[in-house]
Structure formats: C-alpha cells, structure tokens
Amino acid sequence: MTNHLAGILGIGDTARHARPFARIEDGRSLSYGDVEAQSARFAAALVGLGVRPGDRVAVQVEKSIEALMLYLGCIRAGGVFLPLNTAYTPAELGYFIGDAEPALVVCDPARAAALRPHAQTAGSRLETMGVWAAGGGDHGSIFAHLPEGAAFSDVARGPEDLAAILYTSGTTGQSKGAMLSHENLGSNAAVLAEHWRFTTEDVLIHALPIYHTHGLFVATNTTLVAGSSLLFMQKFDTGAVLTAMGEATALMGVPTFYTRLLGEAGLTPERCRGMRLFVAGSAPLLAETHRQWETRTGHAILERYGMTECSMITSNPYDGARRAGTVGHPLPGVSLKVTHEETGADMARGEIGMIRVKGPNVFRGYWRMPEKTAEELSSDGWFITGDLGMIDDEGYVVIVGRGKDLIISGGFNVYPKEVEGEIDRLPGIVESAVIGVPHPDFGEGVVAVVVPEAEARREQNRVLEPLCERLAKFKQPKRVVFVDALPRNAMGKVQKKDLREAYADLFQPAL
Numbered sequence: 001m002t003n004h005l006a007g008i009l010g011i012g013d014t015a016r017h018a019r020p021f022a023r024i025e026d027g028r029s030l031s032y033g034d035v036e037a038q039s040a041r042f043a044a045a046l047v048g049l050g051v052r053p054g055d056r057v058a059v060q061v062e063k064s065i066e067a068l069m070l071y072l073g074c075i076r077a078g079g080v081f082l083p084l085n086t087a088y089t090p091a092e093l094g095y096f097i098g099d100a101e102p103a104l105v106v107c108d109p110a111r112a113a114a115l116r117p118h119a120q121t122a123g124s125r126l127e128t129m130g131v132w133a134a135g136g137g138d139h140g141s142i143f144a145h146l147p148e149g150a151a152f153s154d155v156a157r158g159p160e161d162l163a164a165i166l167y168t169s170g171t172t173g174q175s176k177g178a179m180l181s182h183e184n185l186g187s188n189a190a191v192l193a194e195h196w197r198f199t200t201e202d203v204l205i206h207a208l209p210i211y212h213t214h215g216l217f218v219a220t221n222t223t224l225v226a227g228s229s230l231l232f233m234q235k236f237d238t239g240a241v242l243t244a245m246g247e248a249t250a251l252m253g254v255p256t257f258y259t260r261l262l263g264e265a266g267l268t269p270e271r272c273r274g275m276r277l278f279v280a281g282s283a284p285l286l287a288e289t290h291r292q293w294e295t296r297t298g299h300a301i302l303e304r305y306g307m308t309e310c311s312m313i314t315s316n317p318y319d320g321a322r323r324a325g326t327v328g329h330p331l332p333g334v335s336l337k338v339t340h341e342e343t344g345a346d347m348a349r350g351e352i353g354m355i356r357v358k359g360p361n362v363f364r365g366y367w368r369m370p371e372k373t374a375e376e377l378s379s380d381g382w383f384i385t386g387d388l389g390m391i392d393d394e395g396y397v398v399i400v401g402r403g404k405d406l407i408i409s410g411g412f413n414v415y416p417k418e419v420e421g422e423i424d425r426l427p428g429i430v431e432s433a434v435i436g437v438p439h440p441d442f443g444e445g446v447v448a449v450v451v452p453e454a455e456a457r458r459e460q461n462r463v464l465e466p467l468c469e470r471l472a473k474f475k476q477p478k479r480v481v482f483v484d485a486l487p488r489n490a491m492g493k494v495q496k497k498d499l500r501e502a503y504a505d506l507f508q509p510a511l
C-alpha cells in the first residue's frame with residue numbers, strides 16, 4: 001500500500017522536480033524538487049519526534065511556506081494534520097488540544113509559554129515554528145529536528161485513513177473536529193484541478209490563510225495535483241494582489257477580496273489580461289459584486305460552495321454561464337439534494353429546504369462525537385449541511401442562508417438572504433445583515449443591520465418604505481440599525497451571532 005493522498009498530490013513524481021512550485025514574497029522560491037525534499041525532512045522530523053500513523057499534529061503558526069511543508073510532511077509521515085486558526089486564544093486552544101490529544105503541538109514561538117501547560121495536560125510534545133526572516137530571528141525549535149538528508153519513505157495510508165482534522169469555525173455552539181480522510185481530500189483536489197482546468201501553465205495567487213480548508217486544501221492541493229505554481233503571500237493585500245495579477249493566471253478568494261479589489265483604481269481589464277480564472281467562495285458573493293467585477297474586468301467570477309466537512313460541493317461551470325447569486329452545480333461525483341427540514345423528503349425544484357450532500361468528499365464524522373455525527377451524517381452517507389437552499393429551474397444551486405440563521409417571526413419563516421437581497425438593491429446601501437432577536441409579541445423580530453454608503457442619509461424609513469411593496473409584512477424588518485461595517489471572521493463570513501448578541505435587547509421593554 002502507498003500513501004494515498006501523497007500519491008494524488010504528485011509526491012514522488014520526479015519528472016516535475018525542475019518545475020517551479022512557489023514564489024514567495026520574501027524573494028525565495030521553491031521547485032517541485034524542493035517540495036519533495038523539504039516535506040521529506042519534515043516527515044522525518046515528525047517521526048523522530050514520536051508521531052506515529054494516525055497521531056494528530058496540531059499546528060497554530062503564522063502562514064509560511066515551511067508550514068505548508070509541515071502539512072505535506074505530516075501526510076507523508078501518516079499523521080493527521082490539525083491546523084488551528086491563528087486568531088484562537090490560548091484558552092480556546094486548551095479546548096482543541098485537550099479534545100484532539102495530539103502527539104505534537106507546533107506553535108508560534110511567542111505562544112509557547114501559554115500553550116505548554118495545555119500540551120502537558122494532554123500528553124503532547126510541543127515545538128515552535130516562526131516565520132523565516134532574512135537575517136534571523138526566532139525561527140523555531142522544530143527546525144533543529146530536520147535531518148540533513150531528504151530521503152523519506154512515505155508511510156503507507158489507505159483512502160479511508162485520516163489525513164486531517166479541521167475544527168469547524170465554531171460561529172455557533174461548540175467547535176467540532178471534522179475528520180477528513182485521504183480519499184476526501186484526494187478526490188476533491190483531483191476533481192477541482194480538472195473542473196477548473198488547472199495545468200502546469202497556471203500561476204495561482206495564494207493570499208488565503210492556510211489554517212482553513214480554502215487556502216490549505218482547495219488552493220494548495222489543487223495546485224499540487226495539477227503541477228501548477230503559487231505566488232505565495234503572507235496575507236491578502238490589495239496592492240500586492242494587483243501587482244501579482246501581472247504574472248498570474250488565477251486567484252482564489254473570499255468575497256471580501258473581490259469587494260476590496262473593486263475599491264482599487266488599478267483594477268482594469270489590462271491588469272487582468274493574463275488572468276483566466278477568478279474563484280470565490282467560503283461566504284456568499286453579492287450578486288452586485290459579481291456584476292461589478294464583470295463590468296470592470298471582463299471576467300465573470302466563478303462562485304463555488306463548500307464547507308469544512310465536505311470540501312467543495314458545487315461550482316459554477318467553467319465553460320457555461322456563471323450565474324450571479326448561485327453556486328452552480330454539484331461537482332462530478334458529488335450528489336446534492338434539497339430536502340424538507342423535518343421529514344427529509346425531497347423538495348420540488350424552486351422550493352427552499354435543507355441541503356444534503358453525499359460523495360467521496362463527505363467527511364468521516366466528528367472527532368469523538370458519535371452522537372453529533374449520527375445527527376448530521378446518515379448511515380447511507382447523506383450529510384445534513386445546515387445550509388438552506390434551492391435548485392433553480394436550470395439546475396443551479398442557490399444558498400438562502402444557514403439553517404440556524406432562519407428567523408421565525410410570529411410563526412412565519414423568514415429567510416434572511418431574501419430580505420438582505422431586497423435591501424442591498426436599494427440606492428445608497430452597501431450591504432446588510434438581517435437577523436432575528438427576541439421580540440415580546442412575535443418570538444423573534446426581524447432586524448436589518450445596514451451599512452449605508454458614506455454620503456447616504458441614515459433614515460430607517462428610506463430602507464423600510466420600498467420594502468413594503470416587495471416583501472410580505474412578516475418579512476419586513478421591524479427595525480433598521482445603521483453601522484459602518486458588519487463584523488466578519490477571517491474567512492469573510494458575517495458573524496450573525498455577534499449581531500444577535502449586540503441587538504438582543506432591541507425589542508425588550510425598558511425597565
């Protein structure tokens with residue numbers, strides 16, 4: 001048996017060793033031969049540090065090419081890679097480390113003192129990894145364990161073996177560790193490389209974080225499968241991305257990348273001349289952003305839909321129409337259906353229901369949570385995504401909102417996305433988030449949190465009046481709150497939980 005995922009990612013393919021893999025902002029570059037050698041050294045280091053097949057390696061480090069090599073080394077060593085958002089506090093990390101019981105924790109040197117007690121409690125070894133800097137600095141203790149030679153014989157792992165655990169964003173409730181197998185990651189990478197036509201000619205701008213499925217698996221694994229190369233950036237910076245577009249062919253981003261780039265005068269058709277593909281996902285792309293992008297650049301953004309538990313699920317077509325406000329069709333090999341929330345029965349086209357997904361991309365369950373797993377993943381392989389959506393008459397999937405964002409006001413269901421769509425199209429509005437908060441009469445009252453354009457006057461009636469004609473009374477916001485910006489997490493997802501907390505007392509009678 002070979003190492004399933006390493007094989008799909010092309011590890012061991014000596015024919016491509018001379019080809020470029022990454023150019024890094026700090027001026028360094030890596031060939032595919034370097035990827036092979038560096039990931040082998042990390043794999044050997046992990047084995048030397050006691051990582052056995054199936055052991056978790058928890059990693060909270062700043063983005064760096066070395067961290068990517070650590071990921072590949074972990075796969076090659078048969079370990080289970082467990083990346084952690086750099087925003088998590090030591091207290092939050094205590095939960096993850098205690099829950100995952102990793103053999104090894106790798107963290108930023110600045111975090112070592114705070115994390116050591118948690119690692120000790122879980123029986124984990126702790127090493128540090130900083131960001132390489134010309135001229136030195138604390139680069140981290142793990143580097144002392146890298147052997148000189150680059151020979152490593154990959155640990156055999158089959159399709160069903162775990163490759164990674166990713167804790168879901170945890171924007172509601174307790175974070176759960178989604179267990180992803182070699183097959184989950186491998187099948188998705190192979191499908192995406194083909195569906196989005198990645199080849200050895202492609203140069204992808206990589207400005208996403210690598211603790212999340214988007215930057216770690218979608219961007220990196222797809223590149224590796226296709227033998228493409230990366231322009232590897234520490235973080236997203238509009239100026240740097242615009243410059244990079246002159247040498248790149250593709251960009252993968254969260255919607256905020258696109259809205260921010262639209263704010264730059266330098267975004268022109270000439271700038272995008274060498275670009276062939278702009279992909280967006282991880283949060284809804286406003287239809288307006290899609291249209292503006294096409295007007296400004298001549299390119300239709302390709303929106304896709306995915307989640308930690310399933311990697312990528314649907315994608316707009318490469319060749320056919322990329323329809324604004326939709327996430328396209330299920331990827332080859334992936335099945336998707338829209339079902340009644342209670343009965344699970346299939347809904348008709350155009351009707352809103354719970355999205356369920358089945359396929360080689362669907363995860364193996366939540367780490368040490370068999371009950372949670374059973375609630376969401378049925379024995380016949382269908383996963384309840386928690387997203388509400390519908391399939392339109394041309395077979396395109398439309399996401400209407402998260403199930404838990406659904407508002408029930410006076411017994412009626414209100415889908416926030418629908419109300420947001422109506423508000424966003426009003427003049428003088430940048431965007432909006434519609435939430436439900438406790439209401440003495442209605443159970444929940446609909447509240448619109450609205451970001452107006454700078455010069456627009458902030459009058460609640462200017463938002464509410466036009467909605468009267470367009471939305472049923474029960475869907476109309478009972479209150480409009482104006483804000484300068486919506487709270488978002490690192491992936492650009494609006495944090496509705498924060499908004500619900502902030503406005504929880506809006507309808508409560510004053511004491």
Ligand code: AMP
Nearest residue numbers: 169281282283284304305306307308399
């Ligand atoms: P995460 O597990 O952090 O990747 O979050 C997954 C969730 O992001 C999905 O369940 C959706 O609610 C949302 N999401 C991802 N892509 C899209 C998209 N293109 N449009 C709307 N929501 C999306």
